[in-house]
Amino acid sequence: MQLARSTHSLLLRAPARQLLFPGRQFFAQARPSPNWENQVDLQVVRGTAREEVMVLEKRVGFLGAGQMAEALARGFLSKGVVSHISVSDPSDSRKDLFRNFGCIPRSSNAEVVSNSDIVFLAVKPDTIAKVLQEPQTQTALKEDRPITIVSIAAGLSVDQLLSAVGSRNARMVRVMPNTPCLVGETASAMCLGGTAGPEDESYVHTLFSAVGKIFTVEEKLMSAVTGLSGSGPAYVFMMIEALADGGVRAGLPRPMAQTLAAQTVYGGAKMVLESGQHPGQLKDNVTSPGGTTITAVHELEKAGMRAAFMNAVIAASNKADEMGKPK
Incomplete structure (x- = not known):
């Protein structure tokens, strides 16, 4: 669910306000965050249970349409954290599947990158370099706008990922999720690389919190995360x-x-x-x-x-x- 900017402004002026919708009660509260202009916290009250949903006004893209990408995309859309998801994949059947639950299939990886603010690398680790070094994809990655790149590939370090992108200045976030992501209960961790900062961390935290739990760690601890929650x-x-x-x-x-x-x-x-x-x-x-x-x-x-x-x-x-x- 997204709020109009007029409502957003109202929320920023008032620390907490009650918004009434048919059949439900919502309490919306603005909180300081690195990306306060693009997101707002919604605390949704259903009886005694309170669920917090944060909406990102960001376009998300997936390079690769495998099971983990599907689980994440379905989770992001069902929780309402994003409304625009693009996907590319060699398989037309996989792209059709993503279309059926609300994503936009693209004809190339470059087209996904050009239409996304946050790009997930969801292909096999041994094909990431090939995908990122496609000439058209390289051109899209060098567009004059911030792009947060999120890798969910196991075993690839931040340095290896930045090398594959071809720039040490890429905003790179490495995430180690696990398979309960498929049922919306992932236990994950992330580390930042390149020029990724608090804003990128906030985006990724918002997305993965919609499908489970995520922590930020130093990269040297990512193998420990893999051994505990990954495996x-x-x-x-x-x-x-x-x-x-x-x-x-x-x-x-x-x-x-x-x-x-x-x-x-x-x-x-x-x-x-x-x-x-x-x-x-x-x-x-x-x-x-x-x-x-x-x-x-x-x-x-x-x-x-x-x-x-x-x-x-x-x-x-x-x-x-x-x-x-x-x-």
Whole structure:
């Protein structure tokens, strides 16, 4: 949802105002931000739940129309953070799919760049240089206007990305998302490079906050992010599978066991995020003296569960470092 500029001006004069729309109540509040002329915060009230939506008056483009690009584009549009998304891809069927949910297919990468303020590099890492160094794309990238370039390619450093663009002055943002982006619950991190500054950081934060959570880190920590949240969904899927297997071994039907396991992980994660309590405290809250849970926890400790997860994160982080080194 976007507000007219007259309403925007009104909001800037008044710290908080109530806007009435049919069937809903909205509280809109302007906040200081690096891009205050182009965005406004909307706190949408539905009953007791309050959801914050920030609208960016920016055009977004995707070079590549794969699953991650689709998940991001659908999320941005469904949350209303942007209204104009362009996409390019060699596959006509993928472009048609994007058209069906509100995007504008373009005939070339250069056309996407020329019609975007924020450009996502959503192609495979080994094709990014080829895509960016197309003569027409190079011309579009050198247009006299600010373009924020966002890479979601795994393993490519900021230096490698700037080299592919052909300019150290590009406004480059490197993002490590993860696959729960497909259901609007990504856990991501970004780092800035080239001439990217607070304004670019604000744009990317707004976009990714619409589909999950994002943090800004130094680039040296991006491999750690890859090892934890980038690869982390696989660890969680394995845990759900193992819990479900345990339920089946104890006599539960497979479909019920899998649903109970997945819902248990989901509920536990939600408690950590919403309660503010340390996971250890939440664990202690359900481990009664001499009870079933502490007996199970003892078995997990004997099996080295904590060390196994820690070692997995470190191993994946080291591999990410290795992959990021120039060949």
